[in-house]
Amino acid sequence: MNSLMRGRNLINILLLSLGFIILFFAFVAIFLIPTGKEYKKDHKNYMKAIYERDRAQDFHDDTMQNLKDLQTKNRAIILAYSNLFDPDAFARQYSRYFKRLKLTSVDAKEKDNIFDIYEVKATSDIKSPTDFYDFLNAVNKSENIISVEFPINFISDGPVIHSSFRLKVFSADFDKKVDVVDENQSRRDNKVSL
Amino acid sequence: MRLSFIKPRPKHLISWELKVLLIFFTVIFTLLVLTFFYLRLEIYVFEDEANNAKVTTRQLHNARKKMEERIEYIKIEANRARLIYTDNKLLCESIKNLFDIIPDKITLTKAILAKDALILYGKTPSKEIYQFRLLAPLRSIFDRSFTSYYQKKNGWINFVSTNFIDSHKKQMKKEESNHE
Numbered sequence: 221m222n223s224l225m226r227g228r229n230l231i232n233i234l235l236l237s238l239g240f241i242i243l244f245f246a247f248v249a250i251f252l253i254p255t256g257k258e259y260k261k262d263h264k265n266y267m268k269a270i271y272e273r274d275r276a277q278d279f280h281d282d283t284m285q286n287l288k289d290l291q292t293k294n295r296a297i298i299l300a301y302s303n304l305f306d307p308d309a310f311a312r313q314y315s316r317y318f319k320r321l322k323l324t325s326v327d328a329k330e331k332d333n334i335f336d337i338y339e340v341k342a343t344s345d346i347k348s349p350t351d352f353y354d355f356l357n358a359v360n361k362s363e364n365i366i367s368v369e370f371p372i373n374f375i376s377d378g379p380v381i382h383s384s385f386r387l388k389v390f391s392a393d394f395d396k397k398v399d400v401v402d403e404n405q406s407r408r409d410n411k412v413s414l
Numbered sequence: 415m416r417l418s419f420i421k422p423r424p425k426h427l428i429s430w431e432l433k434v435l436l437i438f439f440t441v442i443f444t445l446l447v448l449t450f451f452y453l454r455l456e457i458y459v460f461e462d463e464a465n466n467a468k469v470t471t472r473q474l475h476n477a478r479k480k481m482e483e484r485i486e487y488i489k490i491e492a493n494r495a496r497l498i499y500t501d502n503k504l505l506c507e508s509i510k511n512l513f514d515i516i517p518d519k520i521t522l523t524k525a526i527l528a529k530d531a532l533i534l535y536g537k538t539p540s541k542e543i544y545q546f547r548l549l550a551p552l553r554s555i556f557d558r559s560f561t562s563y564y565q566k567k568n569g570w571i572n573f574v575s576t577n578f579i580d581s582h583k584k585q586m587k588k589e590e591s592n593h594e
Contacts, residue, residue: 227429229432232428232429232432232488233431233432233435236432236435236436236439237435239526240439240442240443241441242474244443244446246440247443247446247450248446250508251450252446252449252450252453255450255453255454255457256453258453258457259453259456259457262456262457262460262464263456263460265461265464266460266461266463266464266467266516268464269463269464269465269467269468269471270463270464272467272468272471272475273467273468273471274476276470276471276475277470277474279474279478280474280475280477280478280481283478283481283482283485284481285471286481286485287484287485287488289480290485290488290489290492292488292490294488294491294492294495297491297492297495297496298488298491298492300495301491301495349509349510349513350508353509353510354503356503356505356506356509357503357506359502360499360502360503365494365495365498366498366502367498367501367502368502368505370527370528370529371526371527371528371529372505372509372526372527373524373525373526373527373550374522374524374525374526375523375524376521376522376523376524379446384479390498392487392491396535
């Protein structure tokens with residue numbers, strides 16, 4: 221009777237072990253192996269994404285540093301572009317070079333996406349051309365980017381010289397996304413050398 | 415009344431060996447299931463982190479692109495500004511040179527400086543003085559020079575000197591100077 225019991229017990233143990241082994245391999249095959257593969261793939265993707273993010277961060281930081289350096293280097297120019305042109309303040313500031321200086325606003329004929337261009341007509345009485353040279357030199361130190369444009373007229377009238385010329389005041393929005401056009405070359409061609 | 419000579423023993427549904435084995439298998443299976451859930455959780459975390467990293471990468475890329483556009487823009491604007499400054503200086507020099515070549519004996523009454531031209535109005539004591547002292551230097555600068563004269567009552571001669579630089583020649587000269 222006892223041996224019969226032991227035999228049954230042994231059979232139970234064997235059946236249980238067999239069942240477990242089947243369950244074990246089934247679980248591993250159905251769930252663990254595919255999940256492990258997925259884990260491996262996702263881990264690889266994760267590492268790749270992290271690497272790309274770090275690389276993008278490095279590039280971003282380098283570019284930002286370049287931008288900051290450029291902004292620092294060209295601070296005066298950027299400020300000059302950003303400053304609003306005030307004809308009255310300009311006339312007051314530069315009246316010392318002329319006996320009489322009058323600025324008249326002219327409708328901007330040239331307008332593009334990059335610049336708002338203002339033109340002002342200046343008529344002045346100058347005692348000698350030296351004042352005009354000094355004015356041209358001083359214009360470069362102005363709070364705005366100003367270009368003196370052709371034609372320039374000088375008319376002698378006794379002790380004074382009347383002069384008239386045009387000034388172009390350039391402005392640019394550095395926070396605005398723009399299409400870049402290089403018209404430097406064409407500007408350079410517009411100057412006559414004597 | 416006793417019906418058996420032996421003492422009754424408790425009967426179990428499963429033996430102790432079977433119990434131990436069952437506990438062992440249960441623990442093993444639980445560990446397997448826990449491993450499975452741990453892997454699922456890690457996969458979820460990796461996917462989430464990877465997505466976040468991709469979004470950040472895209473944002474950084476866009477920000478960098480915008481900064482590069484700004485850098486390009488600033489470079490061009492700065493170059494333009496420098497060119498304007500240079501042009502103003504050149505203009506100043508040009509006007510200085512113009513007035514320097516006017517001899518003392520000739521008096522200018524009007525001067526018009528255009529893009530490729532220079533028109534001078536003035537008076538001279540004689541045509542020769544004008545031709546040798548002013549026209550000659552003007553001809554060395556400009557490609558074409560035309561002068562008209564008219565006599566004044568006091569003996570002096572009024573003149574109008576029109577001088578042109580041909581654009582294509584100017585371009586050629588510029589290219590030559592660039593090659594040099």
